[in-house]
Each structure stands twice: as C-alpha cells, then as structure tokens.
C-alpha cells in the first residue's frame with residue numbers, strides 16, 4: 001500500500017506530461033469523423049465526409065485503392081527481396097569460407113551505416129538511364145538494396161547461433177550443402193526470418209523519400225507520397241482529409257504491430273526458438 | 275569394412291595437429307582412440323568422415339581410396355559429442371532423415387526407421403522432439419540416425435561424455451551390443467580409459483598427434499610401451515617412483531628400497547636413473563620386496579580401500595586392498611610389492 005501511496009505523485013506527473021500526446025491522438029481520430037464550428041475545438045456534428053476519399057476519387061488525384069495497392073506491392077516486394085537475399089547471403093557470410101569474407105562483412109557494415117539519401121541523385125540518374133525511373137520495380141529494387149545490409153547482418157547473427165554440428169550431421173547423412181541449408185538450418189532461424197520480413201515490410205510501408213523522388217507519377221504513387229501531395233496542394237487545403245488519410249495509412253502498421261509484437265521482440269533475443 | 279589411414283597428416287594453417295599417422299581398423303572391429311584433450315582425436319575422426327580435408331596421406335575404406343570422396347558419398351555414420359539432433363524434427367523424422375535424403379519410398383523409410391528404433395529401444399519416443407528427451411534418449415536417437423542407412427563405418431566422438439555415471443554404464447554396454455549386433459566397423463573417441471577398455475576390441479593411445487601404442491585392452495594394461503600409456507590406463511592410476519640401477523637391483527636410495535629387475539626387462543647399466551611404475555594392485559600385504567612408508571590417505575570404495583603411502587623421500591605410492599580395519603591414517607606400515615609386475619621406464623618414458 002505504502003508503495004502505491006508513494007508512487008501516486010509520479011503517476012500524476014506522468015499523466016499530466018503525457019496528456020498532450022494522448023489528446024493529439026484522440027483529436028486525430030475525432031477530427032476525421034466530426035466537424036467543428038470555426039474557432040472551436042469542440043465538435044458539433046458527426047460526419048463521414050472526410051472519409052469520402054475511400055469511395056470518391058477527387059479529380060486530378062489517383063484512386064486511393066490504386067495507391068494502397070502500390071504501397072502494398074512496394075512493401076511486400078521489398079520485404080520478399082530482402083528476406084530471400086539476406087537469408088542466403090547471411091548464411092554464406094556466417095558459414096562458408098568464401099574469398100574476401102572479411103571484406104564483405106565490413107562492406108555490409110559500412111553500407112548499413114551509410115546514409116542512403118546521399119546516394120539519391122546518383123540513383124536517380126541510374127534509374128533514368130536504365131529506364132526504371134517512375135516505375136515500381138525501380139524503386140522496389142532501390143529500397144531492397146538499401147535495406148539489405150541490415151537484413152544480411154541480422155540473418156548472419158541468427159545463423160551464427162545454429163550449432164555447427166547440425167550441419168555436419170546433415171552432410172554425413174548424405175544431404176547436399178543446399179539441402180542442409182533448406183531443411184536443417186533455415187528452420188532454426190525462422191524467428192529471424194519472420195522478424196526481418198516484418199521489419200522490411202514496415203520499413204517499406206513507411207518509406208517516403210525514395211518513392212517521392214524516384215516514382216512520383218500518379219500510377220505508381222504510394223501512400224506516403226499521396227499523403228504528402230495532400231498538404232503540398234495549396235489551393236484546396238483540407239486538414240481533416242489529411243488526417244483521415246493519415247489514419248488510413250497508419251492502420252495496417254498498427255494491426256501488424258498488434259499481432260506480431262511478440263515475434264518482433266524475438267529479433268533482439270537472437271535465439272533459435274520454434 | 276576395413277579402414278586404413280596411411281601416413282595421414284593434418285595441419286590447420288601452420289599448426290601441425292597430426293603427422294604421418296598410420297592406423298588400421300579391421301572389419302567389424304571396434305577401436306578406441308584414447309588420448310588426452312587436444313591430442314587430435316576428433317581431428318582424426320573428422321578426416322575419416324570427410325569433414326576435414328587431409329593435408330597428407332591417404333584414407334582407405336576396404337580397398338577403395340576415399341581421400342578425395344566427398345562426405346556425402348563416404349557412407350559414414352557419425353555420432354557427435356553434442357548428438358546434433360535436428361531440433362525442429364521429431365525423433366521419427368530425425369531417424370528417417372538420411373533415408374528421405376536417399377529418396378527411398380515412404381513405406382520403406384517407415385519400415386527401416388521403426389526397425390532401427392526397436393534396435394535402440396526408443397519405439398515409444400518417436401513422436402517427441404529432441405528437446406523433450408533425456409540425454410541418454412537423445413544419445414540413442416543419434417545412434418539410430420547414424421546407423422539407419424547401414425553405414426560402412428560408425429564413428430563415435432565421445433558419445434558418453436554428457437551422461438551421468440549410471441547412464442554412462444548402461445549406454446556403454448548398449449552401444450557395444452548394437453555394434454556387435456550390426457557387425458559394423460566402429461571407432462570410438464574417448465578420453466575415458468574405462469570406456470575404452472570395456473567397450474573396444476583394441477585401443478589406440480594417442481598423444482600430441484601421434485599413436486603411441488595399439489593393442490587389446492588386456493595387452494596394453496599388462497604391457498604398456500611407455501610411461502604415458504601406463505599412466506593413462508588403470509583406475510586408480512599407476513604411481514611412478516624415481517630410482518637408479520645399482521648392482522643389478524633397482525634402488526630408491528633415500529627411501530631404503532631395493533627391488534629386483536623384473537623378468538623380461540633389460541638390466542640397465544649401473545647408476546642409470548630409471549622410473550618405476552607400480553600399479554596399486556601390485557602393492558599390498560603379499561609380495562617379495564618390502565616397502566616402508568606412512569599412510570597419508572585412506573579412501574574406502576566399498577569393497578576395497580585405497581591407500582596412499584608416503585615414502586621416506588616424499589614420493590607417494592598407491593595401494594588398493596580388501597577392506598580391513600587394521601590400518602588407519604598416519605600408521606607406519608611395511609607392505610610388499612610384487613616385483614615381477616612392476617614396470618621399468620627410462621628417464622624419457624620408454625619402457626626398458
């Protein structure tokens with residue numbers, strides 16, 4: 001009891017300090033389904049008009065569903081690329097005696113630390129030359145390449161925890177190196193693969209700069225670019241619409257986090273459960 | 275199938291671990307590779323199964339040169355010290371894995387898997403995962419997985435090291451039973467001399483990458499070639515005593531001991547320093563040469579008592595005798611040694 005008594009000032013202080021944050025989130029939601037009279041914070045009517053972008057495409061803008069599909073394609077494709085390539089590259093760097101292994105390891109580390117944004121002009125030029133500018137494929141490739149070092153490093157860490165004898169036992173049992181990887185090692189790093197896939201998806205879903213610069217066109221717009229274009233438009237500036245689209249954009253992330261937070265924690269454990 | 279290592283060498287970078295080792299294991303034989311930690315036992319094993327490439331020499335299975343054959347085609351069953359079961363598979367899947375890799379028809383896989391499970395007595399565990407098994411059960415699964423595809427050769431790397439004393443005893447006879455039943459040629463790596471002596475047809479004692487002696491357990495115990503071998507076999511271990519040759523006798527001068535040179539031993543020239551090896555069971559109430567000392571340690575092992583006696587010059591000898599109450603700590607005793615059963619080594623450890 002005394003513990004509770006002594007902690008209540010702290011609780012109170014924390015509540016007061018975080019109240020503005022909570023209020024912000026509450027208003028973010030409330031504002032999307034109500035109208036308030038000018039100059040007031042208190043809403044006076046319920047409305048769905050701010051969500052009308054879902055069924056009505058304003059002139060001069062791509063359809064929200066098209067954009068959502070692009071975002072999904074973008075995030076899942078980059079995640080898939082990152083997972084497939086990192087899970088193989090991580091294994092090679094962890095186990096096989098490849099030439100210049102140390103160089104690759106260091107290189108991956110440096111690339112991970114390298115601010116990708118400094119490359120954007122060069123990437124822009126390259127994409128233009130090869131004809132992938134303003135295409136989803138182009139920006140997917142770029143995003144996957146930028147996320148890859150993290151993925152490779154992460155997967156290498158997971159592979160490092162798999163006992164070496166398991167692989168040797170597999171080889172003795174007559175399996176090829178590839179089969180050993182597929183059937184014996186990969187199942188041990190499932191938590192890593194899963195977490196990496198989720199991370200890569202979320203990174204892709206939240207990416208703004210790359211699609212904005214490399215694929216701004218209406219057909220290939222992703223949600224973040226669409227959202228930004230709403231406030232960039234000075235003529236009919238609609239705060240409530242912006243908030244609604246923002247909520248819509250956030251929802252999948254929240255849902256994913258809600259369902260998979262346990263797995264996400266696992267990534268730092270680095271263990272081989274499952 | 276006969277295994278022959280012919281002048282086999284292995285180095286890691288600049289470190290030469292094994293040099294010019296020649297070793298033959300006969301068909302159907304179980305051979306123990308016995309030696310202290312780091313002497314190259316596992317390295318030898320890994321070369322035989324193809325995990326390590328040899329740096330020199332040849333490896334033959336039967337008449338076939340296996341030196342450059344990849345692991346997968348050597349058909350060697352290996353039981354690793356950590357068992358290395360596949361944690362995400364059930365026991366049944368673990369045992370069946372080598373068969374599935376061979377793409378045997380499913381019915382055949384099941385039949386052979388169950389037959390093997392019966393052989394190692396784990397039929398009722400087939401649905402479990404390795405994490406749900408005791409050490410001894412995991413050990414059996416590893417053995418079953420190594421044997422299921424009828425390998426030419428079975429290699430066991432300290433398979434009993436992780437088990438408790440009772441289970442170790444049990445698995446010792448169990449592994450031997452399975453080896454005899456399948457008639458497979460096997461090599462057992464161990465640093466436990468009891469294991470080597472009780473399980474194997476022959477023992478190869480290794481030290482620092484070289485084989486010191488190969489013989490049957492009996493022969494090696496009775497007739498060790500060097501002081502190292504004598505010191506490695508026997509529990510409680512042999513005791514060593516510095517002595518000199520004097521007038522055709524072996525004398526420990528500062529402890530007033532004179533022993534005749536045992537039969538079959540070259541009498542060393544007068545004044546040569548030698549090392550005597552005296553096993554605990556050759557020192558006791560009966561014998562021909564008296565040894566005086568003070569009892570400095572008594573340990574009862576149930577049926578027998580183990581005594582340490584300290585001689586006048588400070589050296590310690592061990593004696594193992596039937597339990598009796600007439601000797602206690604710090605007593606001065608005069609016991610006898612059967613001088614025909616002691617070993618005489620030169621200063622560098624070679625048997626004379």
Ligand SMILES: Nc1ncnc2c1ncn2[C@@H]1O[C@H](COP(=O)(O)OP(=O)(O)OP(=O)(O)O)[C@@H](O)[C@H]1O
Pocket residue numbers: 286289291309310311312313314315316317318465
């Ligand atoms: N991959 C390696 N690289 C370098 N040196 C190695 C390697 N593997 C083993 N060694 C060295 O070779 C020697 C023999 O090792 P090995 O594993 O064969 O010993 P062991 O007899 O099996 O010992 P233990 O009883 O402790 O298992 C050791 O000195 C070890 O340090």
Ligand SMILES: [Mg+2]
Pocket residue numbers: 315316317431
């Ligand atoms: Mg070893």
